[in-house]
Amino acid sequence: MFGGFVGFGNNKGGDWGEKLINTVASNTIRHLFTSSDSVEVAVKCNPSSKLLQGTIDSFKMNGCGLVIKKQFRTAEMSFETDAVAIDFSSAVQGKIALKQPTQAIAQVRLSEADINKSFEADLVRKRLENLTPDGLTAISEGKPVSFNDVTVKLLPDNRVKLEAQASWEDKVVPVSLSCILGISKRRRVKFEDIQFEQEDIPQELQNVSQELTVALGEILNEMVDLDKFNLDGVKLRLNRLQTEGQVLLFSGYAQIEKVPGAS
Structure with a gap:
């Protein structure tokens, strides 16, 4: 080995x-x-x-x-x-x-493949499943929301594109965003300048998907903190x-x- x-x-x-x-x-x-x-x-x-x-x-x-x-x-x-x-x-x-x-x-x-694999790790899944903050439950009418099937594509100039499926009960809404990766306080990876990628979303779901995109961006910005991995x-x-x-x-x-x- x-x-x-x-x-x-x-x-x-x-x-x-x-x-x-x-x-x-x-x-x-x-x-x-x-x-x-x-x-x-x-x-x-x-x-x-x-x-x-x-x-x-x-x-x-x-x-x-x-x-x-x-x-x-x-x-x-x-x-x-x-x-x-x-x-x-x-x-x-x-x-x-x-x-x-x-x-x-x-x-x-x-690698891009390893980043995507990390979203399947238990430590990460716990931060993305059965979420109940006010911003999300307002969208889901009080039901816990989970973000699944997260995929990340690395782009030039520190940009990334991220897609996921938001779900609660029998409802599934695709989410798509692009952003710039940055550093905060030398210990956090920040997802900055988050842009909703509406062309990837069916028109009838775009409004709710955009709200979920904002919520997901806030979750991501609290998730990658090196002090949790020291x-x-x-x-x-x-x-x-x-x-x-x-x-x-x-x-x-x-x-x-x-x-x-x-x-």
């Missing part, structure tokens, strides 16, 4: 300290994900004798097909830390313990996002207080 581990030196003598840190770091990262296609780890330390004092110049990880919490897949994830101070004795025990917090520059690539001891923040063909690219950083355990 995990292959291609990259060492931080080519010492053919095989420095035991280097091998130990690589092995422990690889195993630690491996257990953060449900599964993966590949993970590569590179630890830089020059001279390698600094390891005995617990000093590492930088730590890099690149992974493909990483599955988080069993249901959220990323096409690719990479990060590189600043200098890291670790407790070398903890590595001997098979753990990575930081002596002080560190930061890592991070990039995440999400690992224990790790705070994630976004600097930039952009659409590149059928891929959504995030770049930002992680403030690491401690190395998290398995999730």
Whole structure:
């Protein structure tokens, strides 16, 4: 499952300290994900004798097909830390313990297919089913509303098109919108400049569909908050996002207080 581990030196003598840190770091990262296609780890330390004092110049990880919490897949994830101070004795025990917090520059690539698959995850479905806010129940005459069959198409210039089916009792109304993806407070993905795509909706349903579009936009803007996905001891923040063909690219950083355990 995990292959291609990259060492931080080519010492053919095989420095035991280097091998130990690589092995422990690889195993630690491996257990953060449900599964993966590949993970590569590179630890830089020059001279390698600094390891005995617990000093590492930088730590890099690149992974493909990483599955988080069993249901959220990323096409690719990479990060590189600043200098890291670790407790070398903890590595001997098979753990990575930081002596002080560190930061890592991070990039995440999400494919259009993986984004659409994420709308089927239990954590997301709970935010889209059996909804009863006033704005929705006014439309559905007091009945809970669910948004199903959500599909997202990535467009140039950070735009996306989103389609869904709103339903309550035996009523089904298609919803279609386009918007621009943005970032708020470096931790929220925002759906901005939401436009109702009426040409995709039968004329007799356009009025109610437009109302549902407004409601869905409000729900989406409260849904993608990185603080809800943080690992224990790790705070994630976004600097930039952009659409590149059928891929959504995030770049930002992680403030690491401690190395998290398995999730």
